[in-house]
Amino acid sequence: MRVVDLLVLFLGLSLLISCSPQKQADSRPNILLIVADDLGYSDLGCYGGNIRTPNIDQLAKHGIRFSQFHTGPTCAVTRAMLLSGQNNHVAGMGIQDGLLTNSPMIGKPGYESNLSDRIIPVSQLLQESGYFTYTTGKWHLGKREEDSPQQKGFDRSFNLLQGGSNHFNKIGIEPDDTLSLFREDGQIVDYPEGKYSTQFYTDKLIDYIQEGKVKDPGKPFFAFAAYTSPHWPLQVPEDYLDRYEGDFDIGYDSLRVLRFESLKESGLIPPNASLPPRLASITPWNELTPEEKKIESRKMELYAAMVDNLDYHIGRIIHFLKAEGLYDNTLIVFMSDNGAAGNDFYNETWSRDFIRKHYNNDYENMGKENSFVSYGPQWAQAGAAPFNRFKGYTTEGGIVSPIVIKPHKPTTTGLVK
Template sequence: MTRLTNTLNLNFLGAVILLCAPIAAVAQDDPPNFLLIMVDDLGWTDIGAYGGEIDTPALDALADKAVLFTDFHASVACSPTRSMLLTGTDNHIAGMGNMGELLAPNQIGKPGYEGHLNNRVVTLAEVLRDNGYHTYMAGKWHLGHEPDHYPYNRGFEKTFSMLYGGASHFDDMTGVRELESPAAYTLNGERLWELPPTFYSSRSYADFLMDAIRSNRGNGKPLLGYFALTAPHDPLHVPEPWKSKYQSAYDEGYEVLRQRRVEAAKDIGLVPSNAPVSEMQPQVKPRDTLSKEEQAVEVRGMEVYAGMVDNLDYHIGRVLDFLDDIGELDNTVIFFLSDDGSNGCVANFCLDQS
């Protein structure tokens, strides 16, 4: 964690938020729907229900009627967590002992380090599809780049996916790594080479998921929806009005905000009142040692990051409202979690408002 994320989040790497909203009582012959909402690099104090100051009304409303996990842990990295979620196995069994792009020389070619979901496991989507479910996926995959490893070939019948670990949230398809640019997207198993000019990740993935559900509406089959938002992973991109909403909200700096979040987490009982506060990460410089220009960059990064979280909450709210409108919300088990702890990017590296 670095200045930007260490101050907007209290979590240590690997600790994430998890909400589980149970369904209302239903008849045994009415199987439930499942909605898995996975966000990317969100810290657990980023949302209001866990003491954050960012506006997250949709998630806060979900939390009011959900089970809130306060000692839930994921892997320290994106794809290992995703492999465990989708297979129910240890990430080494699934082939994701490490992220594929970060395999060490002594890991390459070894069992458990294939860098994609291997054939020793089946996915939740495959199991549910074979038992009468519709299976839909929208968002970040990060579990294999070759056609055989696309989500469309691992149990999801309708998919709009970004295959890599991170990319621009707009239509330019710029990857976060030079070797992964342009970023790889697929639509129902076919590679996409351009995105519509109106593309913004959180909005477009929500639109696709709702359209997919709508396409099979009324045929009596339950559904699995995997809504894998790429926000708020870097780069920091968000459209208006969220881009400007938090202007000047963080002018006091990250140390002040960090203390406020500690106090808020203690006030609502997420952290014991006598718990010591961990030291700032060693790579985080005290704010008073930064130049005015460096301070301004950090503040702007925090503002845009907050806007991204606010925006993803808005689009999650759209999906929940849609399920309510079509009469499926009360028969849907909803899980909300982050794939790992908050992102370790530095603001002046991640900040690209585009």
């Protein structure tokens, strides 16, 4: 299954009943599209992972998991295909914004770095067919007003315009992007200082859906929850900081093998599958010093806590839909935009000076709002098990992602496709 195939699913459902003459009520299903940011293939409990994700696992129990769902290798590329149903060049995102520095391709057809006028976004098509349309979270498809979600078919929106941000404020995370930009309903706005991103985006989305239900109870909605979790920097609320203390002391090499075996047991990969060798650039776990192991384990603890927190807030949306009588007529799609992220920005030359000036990565401070932790290729390769490499590469580790689809008329047994 490819990311562009999802648009066919959405539009097929929206048109299913819309052609019926003189219908008494609009019974077309609601659509909730949830996109995690840089989630690894084997992170979820229902994909063989040891991170606690009961709400997503429950969706899988009553829905479908796909073992070969293909995305783009980076965030914006996937999002462009997802919203357009076209390949990323037709959609205007031949390569992600910021990766074309000084290239003669900048601005050329296929490389506009925003949704092009060659496509009609699914949000606009659904809006025109009678859906409420909402989005919160990461946009990453253009910063200009004419590129905003409001101009692309969304009735209500609150979005980060760049590819990432501090999860508690608008402090930038890159040397050439020192402040994060946000739009609400087309207008540039401030981010509420101190609010954790996953909680805030969830609050907003629930408010939008509730508002629409009051305004027109019979009108279906399309809600795009574009979370920035678990994208770096790895930051979590205070009560999540120590949730996974000690859980990853086994190290990235052993975790990768455990995930691989669990995937085979679950039927997501063949029993005769083989695990690619560790990348030569990764130091074997047993060659690290005790202090290095301590720091490395902490990185993965924080990453797991972010995923755990994401699952909790997805559970809040599910609970809300059930309480409002909307759940049984809502198609829910949960996916990751690409493979796990193998960046190590704290030590990379281009970003090191900026990050160390503005953030504090002392061990005791890791995971807090003024820290900047990314877990690097060693843990990303474990998260990408059973595949080779990770985000940014067109190997399967970069472009095969988890996806769970809960139909609007749920099955009783989880299926694997």
